[in-house]
Amino acid sequence: MPHAPTTKARKIDHVSFVVESVDEALRLYVDLLGLEVVKVEESELHGVKAAFLRAGDVMVEVIEPLGPGPIMDFLEKRGPGFHHLAYEVPDLEEGLAAAEAAGFRVVDEKPKPGIEGGRIAFLHPKSTFGAMTEMCDKKEFEEE
């Protein structure tokens, strides 16, 4: 059988952890590991407080739920820890089409806006060997 199309990820864009308190978690990422704080912000759209921390050319995202929603659900169900790893791909629609053609289960059929800009979509962890995987590109999100 020929290989399914690849989307040729350029790099890891970011890795995301859910925590109970961003401020507490900065003790690890900033005070101990010395990562650079790019920004700390609250997103009403996503219902979270998030810190974006630079580690080389990868961003570490630390996310705290501010109210009910998927991040709060995750925290209550799984406890704090790894949430997802995001790969930058050249074009997200092509990446999603390649994923579906290869039999991966896609959570987001279409790109949605990223918390940090750009466009994102998740693959379902049941089909990615337990690891929640995001694909993203740097194109501007446009409502249809």
Added chain:
Amino acid sequence: MPHAPTTKARKIDHVSFVVESVDEALRLYVDLLGLEVVKVEESELHGVKAAFLRAGDVMVEVIEPLGPGPIMDFLEKRGPGFHHLAYEVPDLEEGLAAAEAAGFRVVDEKPKPGIEGGRIAFLHPKSTFGAMTEMCDKKEFEEE
């Protein structure tokens, strides 16, 4: 209170996922995402089969247990998924000392040999907000 000493992580060295089958997982990381296979090997010392996949300047490690041991225990208890994220620090003893001084719980009091060479030590996920965190350096491991 003054900040505890920082170890100034240079970058993310690798991110590690436990899977039931490395060969199956390569469908995601190689066939779909197009990561470069650096090597696939079996380590008798660690009791695992591991694939090392390059994503920019970060390595993705995919680890399958070959027999009883901590990776098999992890898989049975938690299922497949994220295992740890490793930061490269300039000097691992200094990193461990900084972590202990800052109140983090250290799993490995002293450096141990990494599966890929170099020296590694883990911080306990209970003290790192649920995210198993490794510090590593590129120095040669020496038995005492």
